[in-house]
Amino acid sequence: MERTEVSGFPDIPPPPATPPQALHAIDLRVGKRLLWVGGASYPLANIARVHTYMLMPKRWEATRLFLKRLGIILSVAFALTILGGITGIASQDTAGTLIVWVWLGSTAALIFCGVEWLQVLTAAPLYVLAVETSGPPMAVVTSADPRQLDQLVGSIVHAIEHPETEFHVRVDRLMVNPANYYFGDNVNMYGGTGNVGVGHA
16 A cells, blocks of 8 residues: 655555445544544543454354354253153143243244354454554444555554644444454463463453
8 A cells, every 4th residue: 555645754644535424434533632433532642552453253153152052952942842741641731832832932042043143154354443542442443445444543643643633534333243253362461571361352
């Protein structure tokens, strides 16, 4: 990607042009030493990291969870069917009704779990821009144009270094279930120096 010079500073991209209005577009703007992402504001001085990355769906975890749920649901259904067969010795009507309700409930649960599983399997990877602060809050946005997000990283960093900078663009709101995606590595320090544990979220 070709870089252009802004305000005498080489290798700093200009704020990207406003993209066409998206269905879930929100404003991302910098002004008066604040970064606004929609209605949330982040003081530029508190921003610890700005970066882009590919947000990948948790397909393997979703498959494992579905198989685990499948095993539990079928185990319970078969156990209750056997119990219904045992109670059938005393009353055929009671046993038949119990078995029907058990399998109706099991089928509904399997359909619900299957839909959740398919949502993760068919979810597309997303190229996103993440703004992390020195505390827990984090803002994540996306765009149909990955180059726009790459340019935004440089623009936000430039605004951090030059508080008088102001710009305004439209980006897409991230409309996903966070539990279905990897949001990068969680890095935890455990006492002493040089001891780092990395866990994948």
